[in-house]
Amino acid sequence: MSSEELRLVGASADAEERAAEMALRPKSLDEFIGQDRVREQLSLVLDAAKGRGRTADHVLLSGGPGLGKTTLAMIIASEMQAPLRITSGPAITHAGDLAAILSSLAEGEVLFLDEVHRMARPAEELLYMAMEDFRVDVVVGKGPGATAIPLELPAFTLVGATTRAGMLPAPLRDRFGFTAHMDLYEPAELELVLRRSATLLGVDLRPDGAREVALRSRGTPRIANRLLRRVRDFAEVRGSGVVTGPVAAAALEIYEVDALGLDRLDRAVLDSLCRLFGGGPVGLSTLAVAVGEEPETVEVVAEPFLVRAGMLARTPRGRIATPAAWAHLGLVPPRGTFAGALTLPLEEDDGSR
Numbered sequence: 001m002s003s004e005e006l007r008l009v010g011a012s013a014d015a016e017e018r019a020a021e022m023a024l025r026p027k028s029l030d031e032f033i034g035q036d037r038v039r040e041q042l043s044l045v046l047d048a049a050k051g052r053g054r055t056a057d058h059v060l061l062s063g064g065p066g067l068g069k070t071t072l073a074m075i076i077a078s079e080m081q082a083p084l085r086i087t088s089g090p091a092i093t094h095a096g097d098l099a100a101i102l103s104s105l106a107e108g109e110v111l112f113l114d115e116v117h118r119m120a121r122p123a124e125e126l127l128y129m130a131m132e133d134f135r136v137d138v139v140v141g142k143g144p145g146a147t148a149i150p151l152e153l154p155a156f157t158l159v160g161a162t163t164r165a166g167m168l169p170a171p172l173r174d175r176f177g178f179t180a181h182m183d184l185y186e187p188a189e190l191e192l193v194l195r196r197s198a199t200l201l202g203v204d205l206r207p208d209g210a211r212e213v214a215l216r217s218r219g220t221p222r223i224a225n226r227l228l229r230r231v232r233d234f235a236e237v238r239g240s241g242v243v244t245g246p247v248a249a250a251a252l253e254i255y256e257v258d259a260l261g262l263d264r265l266d267r268a269v270l271d272s273l274c275r276l277f278g279g280g281p282v283g284l285s286t287l288a289v290a291v292g293e294e295p296e297t298v299e300v301v302a303e304p305f306l307v308r309a310g311m312l313a314r315t316p317r318g319r320i321a322t323p324a325a326w327a328h329l330g331l332v333p334p335r336g337t338f339a340g341a342l343t344l345p346l347e348e349d350d351g352s353r
């Protein structure tokens with residue numbers, strides 16, 4: 001698979017894409033599509049804070065890449081009419097880095113901390129006190145002579161984002177007043193995302209075109225918008241610019257995005273699971289080694305969509321390919337495998353033997 005295809009279907013964004021995305025970001029909760037429960041709960045949290053004239057409670061957003069966590073953080077700041085500061089867990093390697101950021105915040109500012117589960121431990125501990133009391137202890141000196149000088153902070157709202165809520169230590173998780181889990185989007189919601197983006201980009205996207213692209217977007221708005229741009233290129237160069245279902249399907253075939261939107265990693269995971277491990281069960285780390293990826297990438301990026309698509313099951317004994325996975329690869333599950341056991345009675349019952 002080419003790097004172009006990887007970029008097309010992988011959920012993370014590079015710098016160029018981030019710039020293209022800015023134009024398509026919803027600017028208010030009303031414009032934000034889908035995630036209805038999260039939207040309603042968040043709107044209550046923000047309205048209550050505005051009514052009391054206070055900063056909003058700290059918010060934790062969990063969910064895979066490209067589902068709209070950064071977008072929601074921006075919306076929170078704009079709804080609260082507050083400035084926004086953006087940083088990420090891996091960028092904070094010392095407690096001092098975080099102390100410097102926190103002490104330079106304006107009153108009421110929203111601090112967006114992406115990948116909050118990847119922050120250095122000492123910084124994490126400093127954050128506990130900052131979130132609870134708007135205060136940090138800055139330690140000056142070393143050894144027995146070290147002194148902690150308390151530093152008052154302006155009231156702020158922390159918006160933490162994580163792809164792995166389970167990796168957050170309980171004391172940190174508990175300090176968020178509101179936690180929202182963002183699920184993969186339904187195809188109907190992605191159609192709405194696509195129609196909104198098409199209007200903003202001036203693309204003539206027909207309903208069957210929107211449906212075709214939505215079905216191949218792995219439940220992820222970022223991927224939907226990215227595929228829309230590629231389909232638009234195809235429609236302009238090879239057609240009249242109008243994006244219908246057949247035009248979208250032909251374009252995405254060129255980019256090797258399959259009918260279900262599976263990407264290289266998804267296909268590699270299924271392929272290894274079926275061909276190397278006979279359909280499983282196989283442990284996450286073994287599977288990750290087989291596909292040449294980090295276990296976290298397999299778990300966070302590929303698996304949620306494969307589970308949603310009914311192709312992979314996570315069991316206490318390991319990962320298992322379902323009959324749908326074997327069928328998608330055009331393979332027959334051997335007898336004695338989980339998928340084989342599931343498909344066997346059907347074969348036996350149909351009288352063909």
Ligand SMILES: Nc1ncnc2c1ncn2[C@@H]1O[C@H](COP(=O)(O)OP(=O)(O)OP(=O)(O)O)[C@@H](O)[C@H]1O
Pocket residue numbers: 011012013021022024025026031032033034064065066067068069070071072193221222225
């Ligand atoms: N609910 C939504 N409605 C419309 N567009 C959306 C929605 N969610 C996300 N998008 C679009 O998808 C793009 C990616 O969203 P965003 O950057 O917020 O994802 P993210 O979860 O922060 O990803 P990452 O974790 O990789 O940073 C945005 O540019 C935005 O245009």
